[in-house]
Amino acid sequence: MSSNPADVSRSGFDRFSRLKALQPRTHLPKPEPKEEFIEPQLSPERSSGAGLLTELLKATVSCNQHGEHLSVITSFGGYAPRTPDSSALHLLLPNAPSEVGDPSQWLFLDTETTGLSGGTGTYPFLVGLAWWEGGGLKVEQLFMREHSEERSMLARVAEHLTKRPVLVTFNGKSFDWPLLETRFRMTRTIAPPPLRAHLDFLHPARNLWRLRLGSVKLSHLERHVLDWDRGEDLLSSEIPRIYLDFVRSGIAEPLLPVFHHNQMDMRGLAGLADRILSILSDEKGMIEDGMELYGLSRICERRGQSERARKIYEQSIGTVLPKETDRAARAALARLAKRDGDFERARELWESLLGNSREGYEAYEQLAIYYEHEVRNFEQALAITREALAQLRRAHKVGMIAASSFRRNKLNFEHRRSRLEGKAERPPDLFSQ
């Protein structure tokens, strides 16, 4: 283990060598550090790198009072906007202003950023914008070749949003838009344009497809819901590194797939928005997929449209659903039926649910409540409570239930049991027997 202290002294103790010397240094064999980024190139190559990019993308340099940035325009033909019906919009955005119903006011937006953690040091280096125009989707991608181009890029975003003030995104409510707001604020001169409305399709997509697909990444939905193939694509997580490498090295080619990825996301977003709106407006029962039906009923339930929710839940349990989804749908349906005072239907559903599952225990509980308070048959309520406890013990014995859930349920049912035992001993009503 020989060491070489000389590398500290040789560089003459300037500040930075000292800084390096501050790192805890070890002389154990260490794995070679991975090359983290491409070595910086000389500046002539850099300018030609950006030039090459302009050429490869057929981009134009866009100018305004704040400076310049690149702009790439693409069109996708053959997609016509569908005017969404009001019930669908209501499910998506209650109290939406009237512009929302007019797709020509929509601006689709998706950004690519230098990091995923947020905060003021995260830059949107590529802003994809899209709108319906001339029987198709027009996409404009704004790109900053340098950080100093951010302002002019943002000014352009603001201009677009003034023209089309309804923002449409996928996960833009919690990511893209707050990030852009931060960027606008950081300029201190360009105000974030006021939005008339913001439609974000992440949550409805989650409701509709998460159970079926597991992931609700846009590219994933595109393939499995829209049945579109975007060809070779890169992972979103690689994107920040690619851009930062470009900034440092000026090498342009690796950026091309990023532009493609963003275009595909824009196209996917427009397609998905259309698809989701059509599902939400489905009054005639055109949907056949049980999982989609289940998701739709959840959205309806959440928006307080319980009548429609009940109808669709019923429809969904008529299809072939995976066991867990089927249980969830029945439990939800039972809740709605109970709320409507339809105890017959609720009881049927609860009875079909009994067993060792979350919904199963909920059903035991609900049935016990039903017999105790509706039917006022305490023996029956007690019997069900005891059955639940027996079920719990069995499940616990064979390790089919999580310890915390076992404890919680056990306490709950034991409490109920002792209360019911007290009640069942004496006649509930002096005159009833």
Next chain:
Amino acid sequence: MASSREALAPRSNPTLNTVQQILASLAAHNHADEVLTCVRQIPAREATFCPMPDWVRPELREAYEAKGIAQLYSHQAATAELVHGGKNAVVVTPTASGKTLCYNLPVLNQVLENPDTRSLYLFPTKALAQDQLAELHDLAHRLDDRFGVYTYDGDTPSDARRAIRERGHIVLTNPDMLHTGILPHHTKWMRLFENLRYIVIDELHTYRGVFGSHLANVLRRLQRIALFYGSDPQFICCTATIANPGELASQLTERRIEVVQENGAPSGEKLFVFYNPPMIDRNLGIRRSYVKEATRLANELLARKLQTIVFANSRLQTEVILTYLQHRNQPKPGQMEPIRGYRGGYLPRERREIEHGLREGRIRGVVTTSALELGIDIGSLDACVMAGYAGSIASTWQRAGRAGRRSGTSCAVFVASSAPLDQFIVQHPDYFFGSSPEHGHIQPDNLEILVNHLKCAAFELPLSPDEKFGGVDLPDLCERLAEAGFLHKSGENWHWVEESYPADTISLRSVTSDNFIIIDITGGDSGKPEVIGEVDFTSALTTVHEKAIYIHQGQQYHVEGLDFDHRKAYVKRVNVDYYTDAIRYTQVRVLEIEEELASPGPAAHAHGDVLVRSQVVGFKKIKFFTNENIGAGKLELPENEMHTTSFWVTLNHELLQSLPFSLSDRQSGIFGLLHALASVATLLLMCDRGDLGTAIGERMAGTGSEAEWQEFSASAMEKEFFEPNLYVYDAYPGGIGFSEPLFRAYDTLLTQTRELIEACPCENGCPSCVGPAGENSERTKEAALAILAKLCSSQLPVGGNSNEQ
């Protein structure tokens, strides 16, 4: 010599009488003089009042009047006037002197004048912020809720955060949250930053050393962002008594700051007692357990119906003392437990309940760690017992201040452990009661710390070449960071070009974030491994090497394995009768001498930049109590290099030659002297022993030349140094600002080191003075004192003849 007992006037004062009884019973043991080293009566002090200033708005005046405050203490008025006049201020406030009013009055007045006004209050801990919240809510309530006050910390629910950002006139937070949660998201806090008028820094004295150096940089970032939003906040700081409040405050804030030092609050009479547990083995310097003695004292006080607070220095000790006291003071049937514990780890609700019980007097005794040392309102108690020295005079006064009735007498007892600092303090009451010699030192330009914050700053706002950030050449440093791939210059400015979020990886409580985590694998395959703690890189090598006994919260663990690359140590719980002491070879090379002065001896002292190379090569197993060496082991651990700053003393050859000791005695004397020097240095610097490293090396002809590095020799202890350098270095990469102050305090350092060794009653040295005796020489203590005598002689070094004894 060390004892300064003063006659107590016979008076009819219940507390005084009680304490006298206890003291008398202690004195009944025949070694009273040695045990009670100081009994000092601090007379009561009258309040100095000033009228409420004219500019205070009538509704605020009324709100305070309704709380029973119609006039101000002089220091409150002075601070409020300074702030009202647009100045930055730091006010020195002992416990219970009404410090919060110093800042709340001017801040609230301004909020009422202009509802856009925003203020940020910084407290070193979450608990303190919570405590202030109650007081401010009360005031807000009295003022028809015309302003919003919120705490913002890791516990703040995310749905409440937006409201706080918009509506919080006063936001109470801590430096860590400011660093990771607020500054990197400043756009969300636009409202606050655009209108930021006041920054309050409470408990300023806690921001020293590493933590203070970090805070100074966080404040640089804060002021940068305030400037971006066009605001220029004023600073209002409060501190316990330290020697340099103005200097520390202006170093932290980089502003000109006015100091308010006279305290106008009244205080009752106080009896301050220093208690040194009696010796049970004079040879080894072993005393009776200070924890047991403190417990016994507390029990006596409680038995005489005095409401008592007991401070211990670790969680384990609080639990030990608590168990004993609870056992002896059982609750009456149907009543609450009269003795309670209070420390970090207790739930907030439980804490509030205890604080309340103390204020109401239903809780008679509380055993705590430093958790109750700072501002939390528990009313005033009758007596305070401190088991072990709090680490600084400032903290000791704060703890003692927990007992103190406005009228009547209170008492504070300090029970010394056998640690060098405790022994020094307990035997030098004049040092303690004299004007505070403690300075808060920081080094905001520590390069490692500064660069980390510069990264955060670049993340927050692009760096412009005209900016100033500490005392560094900003464009140059930015270039370097750009080369390393962190920044990129675009246009005029440098931008952050990393994916990561830099603040996340920077802890304000340590220099590097390179830590080892300690994993308990006692359960084996069936149990779940549990992370029980973290140690920083440097201490990891000496505390969690393989086969080490690592002590965590009083529990011993055997280190089963050290995964160096992944920074993990695996430990198992054990119960053994020994501890381990790492054998570490340290070499220090001077890179650059900042200043050097010749001094009597002949000797020289200096400070400057050094490179410290150290390697842990083995360890010893040492039996508890007897300190026998019962085994050893070899270790193969990597060398570690650190660039830092150091203070050192060079002993000239003539000095050593003139000593009438054998070579090995002389060597032990030098090591013993260094041990004592470092102990006293921690006292002067208000730092922990772990903040300083020590080493002995040969004085070199010049600096910087590589040829002078010798291979580590296994015999560093026995090697004869021709002209030894005694290094006391900052144990943090880059240095944390201790070396220059030590250099300046050279004379005090020597005098006090001499007093420490001379006053120690052990025979040949003990851990309290020159380190454990007997390892190498019987004459360590003697030799160390002989060297000190030379160093302290007033004779100037004129070369050559200085060999009279």
